[in-house]
Amino acid sequence: MNAQPPRIHSATFDPIPRDATPLVVFDLDGTLVDTAPDLTGALNYCLAEAGLPSLDVDAVRPHAGRGARAILQLGFSAAGITADETCLTNQLPRFLDRYNAHIADASMPFSGAVDALERLRGAGFKLAICTNKMEALARRLLVELQIAGYFSAICGSDTFAGRKPDPVHLLGTVSLAGGSAPVSIMVGDTDTDMEAARRAGLRSVLVDFGYDPCPAAHEKADLVVSRFSEIDASTLLRLIETVSAD
Incomplete structure (x- = not known):
């Protein structure tokens, strides 16, 4: 985990609405599931x-x-x-x-992923999927792995007119999940995920054990974690509430 406090690009964010339910939007391949x-x-x-x-x-x-x-x-x-x-x-x-x-013959959630979903849901967070996998494949995979029920929205590359890093994809996912961008966080493993969050005005968490956590992704991320045990409600709420200059 970063030794430095989370870096928030405050100029891109609107004020946090009162009583808004926080939402965590996960990428799928390389973030939640090793496909x-x-x-x-x-x-x-x-x-x-x-x-x-x-x-x-x-x-x-x-x-x-x-x-x-x-x-x-x-x-x-x-x-x-x-x-x-x-x-x-x-x-x-x-x-x-x-x-x-053969979508779930050998694919499985990364270590600690399901526990993190349980923790966040138990703490009152909404959860969603925003993936550049086609929506039908994403849904099938999540159903086969028996974790589809955690998510208020599952959005793929063909759900909207654009796909990550186009902000329409991420903001559309937030909307379908019943979330609000100022209290939403994108969790992903690539520069595409971090850039999508930047363009959409969401805070971002990079999992550095994923498929392509390149230097550009590290630079854009507000928080970098090396295991799912580092993703908990208190950490994400601090990330949402902290508005500081780079």
């Missing part, structure tokens, strides 16, 4: 169909939150092949069908 094993399985299925060598999950994990096209491009690139638009168009349905059928 890399099943994404790797779908990729390797496509690679095998194309007569190409498979990839190890450790090679895929840093790219697992970037979407199916990026994962396919990674697999073909590793075999020395540039996947053009025709190739991706042909492979994408195969990848998605395979992934949908």
Whole structure:
């Protein structure tokens, strides 16, 4: 956890409404759930169909939150092949069908994630999902893992006209969850998540154990944590209530 106090970009925030229920919006892949094993399985299925060598999950994990096209491009690139638009168009349905059928074979919440959801819900927080995964896949994954019931809204890349870092995605999620932006926090693992929070005027928490906690993400985050035990009601309420200059 950062030794320094949370850094709040106060100029972007409206006053906190009285009696507003705090909301925590979570990214999904690489934040709440380690989905890399099943994404790797779908990729390797496509690679095998194309007569190409498979990839190890450790090679895929840093790219697992970037979407199916990026994962396919990674697999073909590793075999020395540039996947053009025709190739991706042909492979994408195969990848998605395979992934949908095996979405929770090996994927599981990160250590402490479900306990954190329980703590926050018990403390009166609302919870939501804002992911660049397609909404139907996100819902299916959460249902399979038996944690869908924690969330007041589950919003994917196709739920709104834009996707993270477009603020319409995050602000739309806040609205559907019945939240208010001044008392909402984005928790994610990438610069895309932190930039979405910045553009939408939300406080942000970066989990540095995720797929792509790059230097830019660290710089934009209001708080950085290394385990879910660091995400509790008192910490997040202080983050909401603290308005200080950088």
